[in-house]
Amino acid sequence: MEAVCAFSVGTLHIPTAPERLTSFKKSIFFSNHVNSHISLVSGGISKSKLFTALSPPPLTESSNQPEAEPEFEGQAEKFDWYSQWYPLMPICDLDKRKPHGKRVLGIDVVVWWDRNEGAWQVQDDACPHRLAPLSEGRIDQWGRLQCVYHGWCFNGKGECKFIPQAPPDGPPIHTSKKACVASYPSSVQNDILWFWPNTDPQYKDILTRKKPPYIPEIDDPSFTKLMGNRDIPYGYEVLTENLMDPAHVPYAHYGLMRTAEPKVKADREGGRPLELLVENLDINGFIADQGWSKSKFISPCIFYAYTPDKPSSSGETQKPSAQKKMALIFICVPVSPGKSRLIWCFPRNFGKWMDKIVPRWIFHIGQNLILDSDLYLLHVEEHKIMDIGPNNWQKACFVPTKSDALVIGYRKWLKKYAGGQVEWRGKYTGALPSTPPREQLLDRYWSHVVNCKSCNSAYKSLNVIEVMLQIISVASIGIVATMKQGTMSVVTRNSLVVLAVLSFALSRWLAHFIYKIFRYHDYDHAFR
Structure with missing residues (x-):
């Protein structure tokens, strides 16, 4: 350390x-x-x-x-909080397979990878249909952002491209401006995704005038x-x-x-x-x-x-x-x-x-x-x-x-x-x-682990190891208990018992380690 x-x-x-x-x-x-x-x-x-x-x-x-x-x-001179670039997340901690919900300046946005444009998109985290959070949605097979409440789909510009409930031979209601999602200017700088907190069309090309x-x-x-x-x-x-x-x-x-x-x-x-x-x-x-x-x-x-x-x-x-x-x-x-x-x-x-x-x-x-x-x-x-x-x-x-x-x-x-x-x-x-x-x-899981690819992967892997150790412990005791006397040497029997005890003890230690590192670690200054 x-x-x-x-x-x-x-x-x-x-x-x-x-x-x-x-x-x-x-x-x-x-x-x-x-x-x-x-x-x-x-x-x-x-x-x-x-x-x-x-x-x-x-x-x-x-x-x-x-x-x-x-x-x-x-x-x-007055500082304008809404005429600045704000960072959302490091790129290394964004998963291209799913949308991410973030809040900055009280603005809820959804961040998702648009494979059709080859760029990260930042849009309002609310479906225009019934205001369900788009960050709880998915990326469909055509690379569009899909709202999982009713299946409405949007492209990287925020345009609605599909409304399942609309008759295919009816009017193209998905082209209505009311069906669109507001999109924010965004840019990747220093491996960090930044966005401009204003969807007004005058800021569409803000990156050419002011960069992060x-x-x-x-x-x-x-x-x-x-x-x-x-x-x-x-x-x-x-x-x-x-x-x-x-x-x-x-x-x-x-x-x-x-x-x-x-x-x-x-x-x-x-x-x-x-x-x-x-x-x-x-x-x-x-x-x-x-x-x-x-x-x-x-x-x-x-x-x-x-x-x-x-x-x-x-x-x-x-x-x-x-x-x-x-x-x-x-x-x-x-x-x-x-x-x-x-x-x-x-x-x-x-x-x-x-x-x-x-x-x-x-x-x-x-x-x-x-x-x-x-x-x-x-x-x-x-x-x-x-x-x-x-x-x-x-x-x-x-x-x-x-x-x-x-x-x-x-x-x-x-x-x-x-x-x-x-x-x-x-x-x-x-x-x-x-x-x-x-x-x-002092929670660490929701404040950090779920938002960090490395820690999230380690958390899942260590939990799997903990379960495996418990299985080894139970299996070792089971083998010893079911084997008849004389069919297993004393050395083998004792070895399995020791393996069971060590596996169980290690699984308990690992469970404590996982909780303390990835869940909650209290801090008492009086005893430091």
């Missing part, structure tokens, strides 16, 4: 070469190159003014309150690119700010993630002052200096930390191919109030052999445990934030140290440009779902 734990933000112990921003007229997120030769390219270009000095000052006797909101000149953010490492063959995804029982805002907070790692994830050891430990966990700085902030997000790494927030979904290029002993920057480089890529998706989805990828250009021989589900064991370890904390925290009101976050939270600089920067971006929270366009009242029982809150 060393490889799993190696991907915490705290492991990026790389000296940082300060980046020199040469132009402030164009957002840093759309520049072609950064010191690390790693770039993120998104669609439009922002000409908003960049803002600096967002980190709180060191705590002093005269400065013991959270930093007041800075005054910004002029009216801030591009992350070069994921497509770079010299980097690994194992991905994972999980549905999270707390909202997008809390998920995003938590991933920007390295100070919680030694405590909330104690023993799970490797962090830098201070020379003098003030406590068992080894927490220490962190010099974090948000260097620039505009409507497109911000760039930050974490000391051991650089990071970027690309609004609204991507938080990305990476190791910058290291200067050599001679003062020259080493060639990228000669350096060990890695990145932490977190893609946070707003699903509905109190629910979000996380897609992650940790590309690196070293130790690639490990990903070739170790199945993906092995890595997910540790990664899911990390998510579990602060899941309940964040679920409760979100309810408290909602009680005080999202716009009162900075008044209610005491954040006096620089370790909270990225969280403060994100909350300032959210309040200044995005209305303080996700815009649901009247789909929800804003109330959060009630807290479910702990077993349901």
Whole structure:
């Protein structure tokens, strides 16, 4: 599990070469190159003014309150939540044989593989006939999406191609616009399926005007690119700010993630002052200096930390191919109030052999445990934030140290440009779902296993092995019981008894392993 734990933000112990921003007229997120030769390219270009000095000052006797909101000149440009590309799922976790139901921004969509067009299609998850979910349907023999309620069939454009109940010699009612399913623009970028949450015809060619953010490492063959995804029982805002907070790692994830050891430990966990700085902030997000790494927030979904290029002993920057480089890529998706989805990828250009021989589900064991370890904390925290009101976050939270600089920067971006929270366009009242029982809150099967090809396959295979072990145990005892004395040697009889006991014990251990890894694993911080 060393490889799993190696991907915490705290492991990026790389000296940082300060980046020199040469132009402030164009957002840093759309520049072609950064010191690390790693770039993120998104669609439009922002000409908003960049803002600096967002980190709180060191705590002093005269400065013991959270930093007041800075005054910004002029009216801030408004962030449009519905004019952005949103990720649905990694391609590696989509099955071409069946439709998949997903929710983003409160919009229910069905994702399915259109073999006639050779492309993934994203459409409204409601049949126009009686609004049954198309994601519960199937792909028919002609490659069309079939609603299993009454058999209506649709092509990749959303056009209805067949209504079984319509007389063949009658009017072609399937050609009516009312029989069509709304289709969303979609695109595969970095092996992730993205969609544009607007079916208006004016956005049909949106891909020619604005593309999803591009992350070069994921497509770079010299980097690994194992991905994972999980549905999270707390909202997008809390998920995003938590991933920007390295100070919680030694405590909330104690023993799970490797962090830098201070020379003098003030406590068992080894927490220490962190010099974090948000260097620039505009409507497109911000760039930050974490000391051991650089990071970027690309609004609204991507938080990305990476190791910058290291200067050599001679003062020259080493060639990228000669350096060990890695990145932490977190893609946070707003699903509905109190629910979000996380897609992650940790590309690196070293130790690639490990990903070739170790199945993906092995890595997910540790990664899911990390998510579990602060899941309940964040679920409760979100309810408290909602009680005080999202716009009162900075008044209610005491954040006096620089370790909270990225969280403060994100909350300032959210309040200044995005209305303080996700815009649901009247789909929800804003109330959060009630807290479910702990077993349901920390459930892994429905939040991850069913949506991960690797874990789902491992879950099924291990269940088969468990049943086989039980059969071997019962069969061994049966053979011993039915054989007459003298027809079987003592050694053979004892061997069968031992085999039965071992098989039964192994099946019980495997059942516990399956439940703990793929179903539910409680986490108690008091005993860590």
